[in-house]
Amino acid sequence: MGIVEFTGSALILHAEFVLYGSAASETLAKEMADDVAFHWNEPGAQVFFRSVITPVQFNIKGVYAPQLVEEEVLSNTDALRNFFRIEPFANGNISFVDGVNSNTGYFKLDNLLNRSTTAAHEFGHTIGLDHPANLDIRGRGVPGIMYPRGTIVDPEFQYDPAARPLAPGGTMDPHKRKVLEEDVQALRFDKLQFTGSLATIGAFSSVWHEAHRP
Structure with a gap:
């Protein structure tokens, strides 16, 4: 607030x-x-x-x-x-x-x-x-700040870039999300x-x- x-x-x-x-x-x-x-x-x-x-x-x-x-x-x-x-x-x-x-x-x-x-x-x-509705954002680059843990992202934004999506290490590492201009506009x-x-x-x-x- x-x-x-x-x-x-x-x-x-x-x-x-x-x-x-x-x-x-x-x-x-x-x-x-x-x-x-x-x-x-x-x-x-x-x-x-x-x-x-x-x-x-x-x-x-x-x-x-x-x-x-x-x-x-x-x-x-x-x-x-x-x-x-x-x-x-x-x-x-x-x-x-x-x-x-x-x-x-x-x-x-x-x-x-x-x-x-x-x-x-x-x-x-x-x-x-709120959290975005679509939590599979592969192909969309850097995850915005409001994506929650468990979001499916491109490999470079995962905990483990070598992991398969949803396998251990295969979801978004929250350290790699960022506030984007679209988050502020929202x-x-x-x-x-x-x-x-x-x-x-x-x-x-x-x-x-x-x-x-x-």
Whole structure:
């Protein structure tokens, strides 16, 4: 979730990640925010907005909130704020947000390390993007950021380029997906309801997550 600002010459999507949980830290908050901003800014995307080709920028901030309490998440009305619990363990070994158009979620720590695209992918969900319907994209090159694990891709984008499709190692390595210009265009900034220069993108899910236990 976030707030989109139209400056007159550019669209800037502002968002803040508020991290809590036993594996959260100030360093991780900054790294996660910087990583998501890097991925979403990487294509240097432009969109058609108000009859003009307009550049889009992503301004993401990270905050560590060790004293965060449930009531603060449930009562929050600031569209900038996304609350993510970070823990070393997650049920099913899966990080997730609370649906398409949301502002809360739960991340397994090791899903966020080593230039993973997990946070960038999940952020896409919070601002309105779902998984594509067609998960066999052989012949279409680099997979976009919203393709999930298990997508069938060209060999160079698999975990193991020598593996047969759907065999062990024969699906998309998520480190190899990227935010493409078409992913940014899919956000449909032209459909947002602006009040003055600002519009909200995404919605409040407002879920407090307890730590999962092995």
